[in-house]
Amino acid sequence: MRLFVAVNPPVEALQELSDAAAPLHGLSGADRLRWSDPDGWHLTLAFLGEVPAADVPALEERLGRVAGEHGVHRLRLAGAGCFGDRVLWVGFDGETWALRRLAEGVRTVVEEAGIESDQHGFHPHLTLARAGSTHGQRRATRRLAAGELQLMAAALEGWRGSEWEASELHLMRSELGYGPARYTSVRAWPLARWEA
Ligand code: ATP
Numbered sequence: 001m002r003l004f005v006a007v008n009p010p011v012e013a014l015q016e017l018s019d020a021a022a023p024l025h026g027l028s029g030a031d032r033l034r035w036s037d038p039d040g041w042h043l044t045l046a047f048l049g050e051v052p053a054a055d056v057p058a059l060e061e062r063l064g065r066v067a068g069e070h071g072v073h074r075l076r077l078a079g080a081g082c083f084g085d086r087v088l089w090v091g092f093d094g095e096t097w098a099l100r101r102l103a104e105g106v107r108t109v110v111e112e113a114g115i116e117s118d119q120h121g122f123h124p125h126l127t128l129a130r131a132g133s134t135h136g137q138r139r140a141t142r143r144l145a146a147g148e149l150q151l152m153a154a155a156l157e158g159w160r161g162s163e164w165e166a167s168e169l170h171l172m173r174s175e176l177g178y179g180p181a182r183y184t185s186v187r188a189w190p191l192a193r194w195e196a
């Protein structure tokens with residue numbers, strides 16, 4: 001199954017972003033983007049790709065251990081940008097050092113489990129929209145004019161959402177089909193709360 005590890009912001013934070021992003025849908029080029037579904041908005045810590053079902057129990061055991069070794073931390077959604085001319089994203093602010101350490105811990109155990117995860121650097125983001133066609137669709141999508149994605153990112157650049165607590169680590173499953181990818185939480189573990 002297609003797996004990734006993520007932190008899922010609370011619905012209140014997603015609602016705030018959904019409200020803040022609504023005006024973007026009226027901008028030039030917006031109709032040529034695939035806007036991600038707010039219900040599925042997440043923060044990917046590691047992308048694992050296809051993992052044989054037989055390897056999942058050992059992976060879960062390791063992820064559970066990582067969750068217990070990293071503390072809850074405060075984050076907020078903040079700012080926006082794009083990856084090339086393909087992805088419009090929203091960034092994260094706050095105790096991102098804790099988030100970064102959690103992601104490193106996750107990537108380490110994923111590797112120890114013998115799973116090849118994405119080797120790109122960790123760029124904490126939430127994907128708001130993508131340019132390009134959906135999986136399996138031949139439909140030719142017109143490319144965005146240069147700068148349209150950047151203008152959308154600029155419109156959200158100064159936006160900052162409310163602070164919330166990242167308190168759980170999720171092993172997520174992604175199912176690709178003809179429509180948008182469907183994400184479901186396979187298993188979740190609480191992050192540590194240490195007594196002061
Ligand atoms: P779609 O592929 O339909 O555009 P998606 O990218 O959200 O949707 P997946 O490809 O299953 O669905 O990816 C699941 C999550 O992992 C997403 O957050 C995605 O951005 C991230 N992801 C996918 N591929 C990689 C990769 N090679 N490196 C880093 N993150 C990735």
Ligand code: MG
Nearest residue numbers: 047174176181
């Ligand atoms: Mg993808």
